[in-house]
Structure formats: C-alpha cells, structure tokens
Amino acid sequence: MDNLVYDTQNIEEKEPQIEKLVNYECNDCHCNFSLLSENHDKCVYCGSNNIITTNNYNLDFSRIIPFTLDIENAKNEYKKHVLFNPLIPIKFKKKSTINKIQKVYFMTYLFNVNYRGNITFLGADKEKVIVDKKKLVETKKYNMLSEVNFDYSNVLINPNEKITMPEFTKVFQYDYNKTEELREFDIKDTVIINSTLSNDEILEKAKERISKSSLSIIRNNINHQLNKVEDNQTNVNFESAQKILLPIYFINTRYRNKNYHFLYNGVNKNTYYKFPAGIIETIIFALIVFGIVLLIGYLIASAL
C-alpha cells in the first residue's frame, strides 16, 4: 500500500458558479450542511436547534443529478414500511415525523481511476500424500509475478461519515450519464449535506477501495489454493475527479439516543431504512398474537 501514489491536484476545482451559500454546523451532531437561505434554524440531521453559521462560501460543485421523483413518492414509500409494522414505535408513525422527510443533496465525489503495476504473490498448494504408510501433507510453494491494469470509471466515494456503507451502496446508485450542470434553481430551498472528510481523506478512501477491488479480482485469477502478497508495486492514478450533488429524500429520527435513517433515492426509488422495535409495541403485539392464536386454537380444539 505504501507504494501506491496519487495526486490530489487532480480534483477539479471549478470556478464559483453560485454565490452566497450559507454553511451551517450543528454543535450537537457536528453535521455540516449548506443552504442558499440564511434563515435555517434546525440541524438537517439531528433536528437540534443548536446550529451555527460558519463561513459563507461559494459553491464549487460542477455537476448535479436533479430530483425526478416527488416528495409524495418518498412519503408513500416511508408509510409503506412504517405504518404496517406494529413493532415500530409510534414516534415514527406520527404525521409530524412523516412531514419531516426532506429533500437533500448529498455532496459526493466521482472518480475515474487507473490502477496498474506489478504484484508478486507467494502461492501455495497443499496435498495429502502417503509416505511409508504415513499420512502427510505436501506443500508446494510458488513465486508468482503479475502485471495488472484496471481502468475504473465513475467510482463514487461517500465522503460523509454519517452515512454508512450499506446505506450508501444501497441507495446511491445513479446513471452518471444524466448529470447536469449545476443551476441555482436546482438547489433553491434544498439542503446540501456536505462532506465530513477532507480531500486527502476522500482520496485515501478511494485509493483503498480501488486497491481492495483490484486485489480481489487478481486473486480470483490465481490457480493456487493459497496466496499472499509479497511485493506490491502498483499505482492508483486519479485521472479525473469531480464533486457531484446527488438527490436523496432523507429523514433521521432519533429514538432512545440512536439515529435511524430513511433514505430514498430521488431518481430511481432505491430505498434504505432501519427502524427500531419499540418495547411497549412489541409486548402489545406479542400479547395480541398470542391471544389470537390461543383463541383460534381453543375454538379448533373445542370443535374437533
């Protein structure tokens, strides 16, 4: 990994297109988000009022994928999962909660990357053999040298630590041929959730992901039972990188000191959710099911 190199200068820094974007930071959850408006009073992530405006800055995003789905689609999808599950706490089913579903743009990074170089592997095969009527294991070791080249395009990196990898992978799937130039009306009244990582951290994350993916493919091509990287002389070269705003309907509900997300892709309906089971709701539900089953069982047993 030490031999991998990359150039942070390749991240595109576009000329400012939209002025006066207000940056907010939440003192409670440290979420960082931006808006064109200066009148926002709640954290988009945790709902706390304890937010401060930090430095105003100029928007430097080059591309955007605009919303094509209405917020009603997102609300209906949310209701579909929440309203019919009796274990989910009432808090999640309240109209006021449902109305908190909001339209947000997540700031992400899109890379085109080349991974190339040489990797030396130590391969090994083990085989059972019988020598002088004794069962032994014969191990053959191999020295392997591989030349590799991978060109990756549109590798999306999640720069927000508050969004987990399963959430990101499940929901953040877009057709990047449909990106558009950013216009001011695209983000009017819409929150932009900013990166929580620095440029270097994002590149490191991208590098790690590309390396893991490439190594996995290379290993699949090795014909020996065991393999171990002995020497890695590969480079990760970022050929292009751009910031991109991706449309998501989002709600974070805090319940028993934990955050529960519902994410709904604003273009293709990909959804991620995770809800808790309420203790009281679970007990009531279990008692009702138990009572119904017992009643049915009693009626059947009496009738037979």
Next chain:
Amino acid sequence: MKYIKLLIVFILFISIPKNCLASTNTLTRTREKPLVPDRVIVDENNIDEILLTPAVSSNEKIYDFAELYTEEEEKKLYQKAINYTNNSSIDLVIVTTKDLRGFNLEKYTYNFYDYNLFNREGIIFVIYVNGNKNEIYMGNIGSSSSVVFDVYTDKRINQTLEYIYSDIKQGNYYSATDNYIKTVEGFYNLNKNENYLINKEGKIVKSIPWFELIIFASAITIIVTILFSYKLRINKLPTVYSLDDNINEATMMVKFTKDELIETTTDKK
C-alpha cells in the same frame, strides 16, 4: 260381547297403577338356591357373602332400596337405563341403599352386580345414604378385554363421580342419577377418545390441551414477532461492495508473467 270384555280388561289394565318397573323387591337366597349366575362358583369361601347380598330381578335396573326417587323418577331412569343397555349391550345398574350388609361400599357394589343375573359386561352405580353422609361408587364389570374398561377408565369414572357429587350432596338424587346416565352414555358414544371431559353443565366436551396450546401460541408469537422484526430493516443489503461494474473490461489486464515452483515440503498433518 267379546269386544266389550276386551275393552273392560284394557281399561282396567291402563287404570291400575303399575309398580313393577322399579320395585325394591328382593328375592330370597338359600344355600341350595343362591340365585347367582352360572359363572359364579359357589363354595364355602363366598356363600356367606352371596347370602348377604340382595337378590334382585336383573330386569329392573333401578334398585331404590333407600327410596330416594319418586315413582315417576324411577320410571324415567329405568327407561334411560334400558335405552343405554339396548344401545350398548352393557348392563346399567343403579342401586340406592342405607344398608351395606356389613360390606364396605366397594365390596357391596361388586357383590351386588356379580351375584345377580346381570350381563357379563356392565356398570353399576351405588348411592349409599348414611345419615347425612352420602357416598357414591361406580364399578365396571366385564372380561379382561371388555369394552367397559376401555370406555370407563379410572379417570372417567372419577370425572363422572366428581361431577355428580355436588347434586348428591344437595340431596338432588334424581338429578345426580340422571346426569350419571347421560355421562356414561356420552362416554360410551365417545368410546376411547380420551380428550374429552365433563363440563360444569354436565356436557361431555372436548378436553382442551392448554399446555400444548400455550406452547404452540408462544411459538407462533415468537415466529411472527421475528418476521416483523426482520422487516424493520431493509432486506438484501449488499454484502460485498464490488466495483466490478466500474471496470473497463476492454483495457483490463491481469497477466501472470511468472509462476514457478520454489519449494516443496512434507509435514505431518
């Protein structure tokens, strides 16, 4: 004239009260004529017991020595007993007494049945009125493979006696006996199915296997709750975050330029 005589005889026949169905008349046993069924071998060991046991006509079925029933009640009970016997071929005998003739209740019950000319298979119910203290007993008699033992198990006999005892205690002897016949008839119809019992209304009802039901209901509750819990999070999440779709296959290259054996070792397992 002949018809007039017949008519007079008929009128007399229906007008004279008949007391022959449920008499408490007994016959007299002697050592020479003990009046026992052929299957009973009379010898010195049992002759005293036989002589002490009341000898009755086996047709009467209801032997109300303690006079607990009215004439009308005896008739009704007799009819029910006959119906049961005709239906089942099991003799149904009911005895009420104030005198056990020196036997205990169990002995009296079995002696009464064994030393009178009843069927080989039968059930007998005895109410012993002893001042304010009433006792009841139910016996089943038959060969070893007899159906009476399958139908009238100890458990069912206890259930039956337990159920009717409340009426006996309150002096409702007819009601108790009537319920007794209904119950034994019900058990006969249910035959060997053990999952029945008598409810408070005297009906034979399905015995509810509550323990099994509770286990079953608990299991279903757990399964349904787990299924709903499973729906709390989205299914089919990717387990591998692959970038395979982002690779340009036209330019992809994985080429092994060297693959040489460098060492062979042999070890114990």
